[in-house]
Amino acid sequence: MIRYLIKNNFKLIFRNKLAVIVLLFGPALTIALLSNAMDSLMRSYEMPDEFKVGYRSSNSVVNENIGTIKDEGTDAGIILIEYPDGEPSELIKNNDLSAFVDINGSDYTIYKSGDHKTEGAATEYFIDKVMKNGIDAALDNMAPRTEMVSDIKETKLEYMPAVNATDYYGIIYIVYFSCCGMICATGMLSSEKKNGIERKYNVSSVSPFRLYLARVIPTLGVIIICTLIEAILTAVLFGIHWGSPLLSALIVIMMIVAFTSFGFMLYDISQNIAITVIALFAIIWILGYLGGSFETYMYSDFSQNIKNISAFYHANRALVELSCIGRSSYAASSLVFSGSITVICAIVTVTIEMVRRRGRN
Amino acid sequence: MDEIILRTTELTKKYNNKAVVDDLSLEIKKGEIFGLLGPNGAGKSTTMNMICSIVRPTAGKVELFGKELNANKKEVIRRIGYIPQDLAIHGELKAWENAELFISLYGLKGNVLKKAVDRSLEYVGLSDRRNEFSKNFSGGMKRRLNIACAIGHEPELLIFDEPTVGIDPQSRNFILEKIKESNENGATVIYTSHYMEEVEAICTRIAIMDNGRIIACGTSSELKRSVSDKQDITLEEVFLTLTGKKLRDISE
Numbered sequence: 001m002i003r004y005l006i007k008n009n010f011k012l013i014f015r016n017k018l019a020v021i022v023l024l025f026g027p028a029l030t031i032a033l034l035s036n037a038m039d040s041l042m043r044s045y046e047m048p049d050e051f052k053v054g055y056r057s058s059n060s061v062v063n064e065n066i067g068t069i070k071d072e073g074t075d076a077g078i079i080l081i082e083y084p085d086g087e088p089s090e091l092i093k094n095n096d097l098s099a100f101v102d103i104n105g106s107d108y109t110i111y112k113s114g115d116h117k118t119e120g121a122a123t124e125y126f127i128d129k130v131m132k133n134g135i136d137a138a139l140d141n142m143a144p145r146t147e148m149v150s151d152i153k154e155t156k157l158e159y160m161p162a163v164n165a166t167d168y169y170g171i172i173y174i175v176y177f178s179c180c181g182m183i184c185a186t187g188m189l190s191s192e193k194k195n196g197i198e199r200k201y202n203v204s205s206v207s208p209f210r211l212y213l214a215r216v217i218p219t220l221g222v223i224i225i226c227t228l229i230e231a232i233l234t235a236v237l238f239g240i241h242w243g244s245p246l247l248s249a250l251i252v253i254m255m256i257v258a259f260t261s262f263g264f265m266l267y268d269i270s271q272n273i274a275i276t277v278i279a280l281f282a283i284i285w286i287l288g289y290l291g292g293s294f295e296t297y298m299y300s301d302f303s304q305n306i307k308n309i310s311a312f313y314h315a316n317r318a319l320v321e322l323s324c325i326g327r328s329s330y331a332a333s334s335l336v337f338s339g340s341i342t343v344i345c346a347i348v349t350v351t352i353e354m355v356r357r358r359g360r361n
Numbered sequence: 362m363d364e365i366i367l368r369t370t371e372l373t374k375k376y377n378n379k380a381v382v383d384d385l386s387l388e389i390k391k392g393e394i395f396g397l398l399g400p401n402g403a404g405k406s407t408t409m410n411m412i413c414s415i416v417r418p419t420a421g422k423v424e425l426f427g428k429e430l431n432a433n434k435k436e437v438i439r440r441i442g443y444i445p446q447d448l449a450i451h452g453e454l455k456a457w458e459n460a461e462l463f464i465s466l467y468g469l470k471g472n473v474l475k476k477a478v479d480r481s482l483e484y485v486g487l488s489d490r491r492n493e494f495s496k497n498f499s500g501g502m503k504r505r506l507n508i509a510c511a512i513g514h515e516p517e518l519l520i521f522d523e524p525t526v527g528i529d530p531q532s533r534n535f536i537l538e539k540i541k542e543s544n545e546n547g548a549t550v551i552y553t554s555h556y557m558e559e560v561e562a563i564c565t566r567i568a569i570m571d572n573g574r575i576i577a578c579g580t581s582s583e584l585k586r587s588v589s590d591k592q593d594i595t596l597e598e599v600f601l602t603l604t605g606k607k608l609r610d611i612s613e
Contacts, residue, residue, distance in 0.1 A: 001465050001466065001467075001468050001469075001470060003470075004461055004462055004465035004470070004474070005462060005465065005466070008451075008454060008458050008461065008462040011453075011454060011458065012451060012453050012454065015453045016453075187453065191451045191452065191453060192451075195447065195448060195449050195450060195451065195452075196445060196447040196449050197449050197450075197451070199415050199445060199449065200443070200445065200449045200463060200466070200510075201466065202413075202414065202415050203413045203414065203415060203438060203441065203443045204438065204466035204467060205434075205435045205438055205439060205466070205467070205468065206466055358417075
């Protein structure tokens with residue numbers, strides 16, 4: 001019986017024209033208006049063709065591969081110079097280094113120069129890839145560290161080429177807007193609230209879980225349709241390039257499902273549409289801010305731990321890497337992240353609704 | 362013996378330790394049109410809400426069709442049609458879409474649902490306006506659509522909570538005629554209203570509530586005889602005699 005609820009809720013959402021128009025054309029309009037600003041922003045991160053980075057490596061998994069890594073670094077414009085002794089900050093100052101990397105075992109510390117932030121970020125990205133490749137190779141072969149060393153020699157480093165500003169911000173803004181997509185459900189929810197329709201649902205045999213599905217499914221349907229149209233529109237208008245379309249679509253859809261579930265959970269807790277929209281937008285903005293939606297995740301000043309708690313960081317990084325190099329080790333973490341948010345929020349929402357019905361005033 | 366459709370036993374609802382419905386015991390027989398009268402804050406709507414399982418009683422129990430409501434909610438709730446005081450319809454849906462949505466909540470689907478929608482809209486005289494958005498309807502048309510949404514599954518017990526508030530005399534007359542027609546077709550009706558003449562015109566038995574309790578119950582003439590020997594006394598005079606003339610300013 002919920003198919004009729006779903007069908008009519010779908011109509012209610014689609015008839016909230018303003019919200020659908022914002023969802024449909026918001027990202028394209030933002031990209032069009034801000035394309036110059038995005039270009040300038042990205043250009044400010046442009047680096048010299050080459051820069052110097054000092055390093056020190058003790059008992060490290062990369063010691064025996066340092067030759068290969070140096071070659072890869074040179075290809076990426078990073079000249080790696082070894083300094084076995086000395087204070088990193090002094091070495092940076094005295095030798096005009098952009099950064100210094102202290103590798104100890106499988107851990108590493110990067111010292112960045114305040115005058116070369118972009119180069120420091122590029123170094124961090126490069127070293128992160130070097131270490132990850134080493135660990136991935138070890139896991140693939142289930143081999144001890146001594147064998148892992150020989151695997152690194154054969155692994156071509158996936159150093160990401162410079163990102164095109166339109167691709168980066170285009171992809172990120174489509175994700176960002178689609179995660180705010182629950183706004184399209186406000187018409188349906190306010191109509192239910194204003195007309196006391198929840199009371200009629202109570203005088204029926206529809207369970208809280210079915211009622212939850214009857215609201216969430218049409219909302220997701222509308223957001224996914226709008227996002228698909230938006231992705232095609234921006235690809236045609238601005239030439240935004242998505243890598244690995246199926247995996248990219250899955251990542252975006254899972255983010256939509258996660259943040260729509262999150263929005264419905266907020267609504268169920270607050271029982272107020274205005275509070276829900278404000279809280280949802282605020283939380284998405286903060287997570288987007290941490291996760292590279294406004295300043296590229298490559299060059300942001302946040303620590304890796306902070307970035308890691310943002311679902312947007314995983315999704316943005318996965319989508320941008322898919323666009324640039326066709327693969328990303330962040331795709332899996334992005335899917336796990338959004339899947340977990342979805343399940344937790346759905347359970348919380350249905351539980352609250354069941355408790356509320358049992359203890360109804 | 363007449364079948365008892367609804368029985369409440371010592372039904373009580375308290376908010377902040379104040380009883381809004383107090384120890385209310387009531388029986389309604391099959392085929393009755395039972396009127397529930399009372400001043401604002403008497404506890405009529407709370408009683409209705411407990412009968413419909415919208416509000417949980419603090420104490421006491423509700424039996425519908427011989428079964429305890431809380432234990433058999435899924436089964437008995439399908440046999441009730443609840444027409445709330447507020448218009449519970451979506452303005453952004455067309456008349457037939459509203460009817461389809463709400464009737465489907467009772468498990469109807471496919472052709473059965475389609476026929477129920479057609480029958481309900483026909484019943485309330487909205488067949489020719491079925492494709493119009495309900496936000497464009499007059500107050501009376503919205504009230505009629507509200508009824509259509511609640512009767513499509515052919516309930517055995519219809520609960521009307523002030524269904525004629527704020528509508529024109531023609532629409533009011535139409536609704537009252539339809540309530541009588543539903544009753545003639547076999548439905549038992551519970552009806553609350555502030556309009557004494559309406560209650561007197563359609564109800565076979567009337568209860569007057571005040572301060573959460575039933576203070577009088579019987580047919581219209583029994584109630585009149587209970588307060589005066591005068592032949593021309595009105596139900597309104599009976600009501601004012603029993604509940605007093607003091608204004609009741611109640612916050613919702």
